[in-house]
Amino acid sequence: MDQLELIRALPKAELHVHIEGTFEPELMFEIAQRNQIAIPYQSVEEVKQAYNFHNLQSFLDIYYAGANVLIHEQDFYDLAWAYFEKCAEDNVVHTEMFFDPQTHTDRGIAFETVINGLQRACDDAKAKLGITSHLIMCFLRHLSEEAAFETLEQALPFKDQIIGVGLDSSEMGHPPAKFERVFAKAREQGFLIVAHAGEEGPAEYVWEALDLLKVNRIDHGVRSEEDPKLMQRLIAEKMPLTVCPLSNLKLCVVNDMAEHNIRRLLQQGVHVTVNSDDPSYFGGYMNDNFIAIAQALDLSNEELKQLAINSFEASFISAEEKQKWKLQIENLH
Ligand code: ADE
Ligand code: ZN
Numbered sequence: 001m002d003q004l005e006l007i008r009a010l011p012k013a014e015l016h017v018h019i020e021g022t023f024e025p026e027l028m029f030e031i032a033q034r035n036q037i038a039i040p041y042q043s044v045e046e047v048k049q050a051y052n053f054h055n056l057q058s059f060l061d062i063y064y065a066g067a068n069v070l071i072h073e074q075d076f077y078d079l080a081w082a083y084f085e086k087c088a089e090d091n092v093v094h095t096e097m098f099f100d101p102q103t104h105t106d107r108g109i110a111f112e113t114v115i116n117g118l119q120r121a122c123d124d125a126k127a128k129l130g131i132t133s134h135l136i137m138c139f140l141r142h143l144s145e146e147a148a149f150e151t152l153e154q155a156l157p158f159k160d161q162i163i164g165v166g167l168d169s170s171e172m173g174h175p176p177a178k179f180e181r182v183f184a185k186a187r188e189q190g191f192l193i194v195a196h197a198g199e200e201g202p203a204e205y206v207w208e209a210l211d212l213l214k215v216n217r218i219d220h221g222v223r224s225e226e227d228p229k230l231m232q233r234l235i236a237e238k239m240p241l242t243v244c245p246l247s248n249l250k251l252c253v254v255n256d257m258a259e260h261n262i263r264r265l266l267q268q269g270v271h272v273t274v275n276s277d278d279p280s281y282f283g284g285y286m287n288d289n290f291i292a293i294a295q296a297l298d299l300s301n302e303e304l305k306q307l308a309i310n311s312f313e314a315s316f317i318s319a320e321e322k323q324k325w326k327l328q329i330e331n332l333h
Contacts, residue, residue: 001333006301007290009332011325013094013311014087014275014286016219016242018138018168019076019118020067020100021278022083031078032069039069051281056200056251057170059281067103076117084125084133086279090286093325094317096134098166101151102143111154119161134316136194138166139182141174148182156189163316164192166219167209171201176208183213192216192316194242199253203227210239217242217314222253224270225261235269240314244277245293246284257296266303273311305329 001009025047032039041047053059070076080097087095097118104114118135125131137155139148155162165186167179176183176195183193197209199220206224209215210233221241224230234241243262248254254261265272274293279285284292290307293299299307312325 001301003294003301003304004291006304006332007287007294008091010290010304010308011091011093011312011328012274012286012290012308013096013315013317013325014092015096015217015240015273015311015315016098016244016275016277017083017095018063018098018100018278019080019083020070020103021063021282022086022280023066023070023079024082024280027078027082028066028069031075035069035071035075037069037071040065051250053251053281056172059251059278060170063278063281064103067100068107070104071109073113073117073120076114077121080118080121081124084121084129084131086285087125087131088129092131092286094132094312094315094321096136096163096316098136098138098168100138100140100168101154102140102147105151105154111151111158115158115161132317132321134163135161136164136166136192137162138168139179140169141167141178141196142170145178145182148179149185152182152186152189159189159191162191164194164216166193167195167197167213168219171196171199171205175201175205176213180212187214194219196220198223199248200251203230206230206234210237215239216316220244220248220253222248222261222265225265231268231270234271238271240271240273240310241265242275242314243272244275244282245289246279246282247277249292250282257292260293260297262293263297263299263303266306271310271314272307273314274307305332 025044122133193215194217195209196219197205217240
């Protein structure tokens, strides 16, 4: 099997995708029109021209503005359904999607509206596409600890529909330590824990995510390589990193894909996985990310298979499901 065929044939789990980051300009225009909300662009082309980021914040400003057109339950359904169709094209058979409740509740949209739309899309994806999924809600770290506590409170009635809690938005100046207490409460309530750390922020933030938030996975974490002691810890604990290559390139975390460290991390024994982060904004979904690193870093077919196996092992599915997908991957030749 040639490499492109292998990438397409591999069953994959996506563990780091922001549902608001899958919002394609075409759908944004459609929903904006439906909801009679003005957006500052005349055409899809103009939107795409605005996607010219130089760091995380320059992206986040545009990403939050795009989310403003989402009002009704059906909007959240349409958003998630469009993403599931991309999963089907890329053979992503399981996904653990982030959503940012505060981006919506701060605009007066009920938590319930958001989760009901997303959940209905998840149910349809299982029934119609055979794709399984979990929802992870993220706190916006540029907002206060108090606001995160309020969001956690709002989530409690929907606890059965939310597998975990994460931390995203502007990393620099908002260390995991700021949210230590709210994550302790989330853990008490039975949520699994993830956090963005070591994307733009230093290795120190990864230590904090491990020691203070007690994460089950690190989102990004590519700057961990700067700290040999941290690398030893990640390897010893088999701590997954959900790496997002096209995102890192678009946000100038790396200047060239040939300089990306995902292959070095894999070779050193770090449990890395491949993910799309905000695919509508960063130029590609799951397979585009696989293709980009396979080409730029000259990955072997065995390495590609290992990355796909890692995605299931790092996921929140059962041990039996993990074993089932691992066997399927090993049997691809
Ligand atoms: N929100 C959406 N995408 C993000 C990213 N890559 N980092 C931090 N927050 C985000
Ligand atoms: Zn992210």
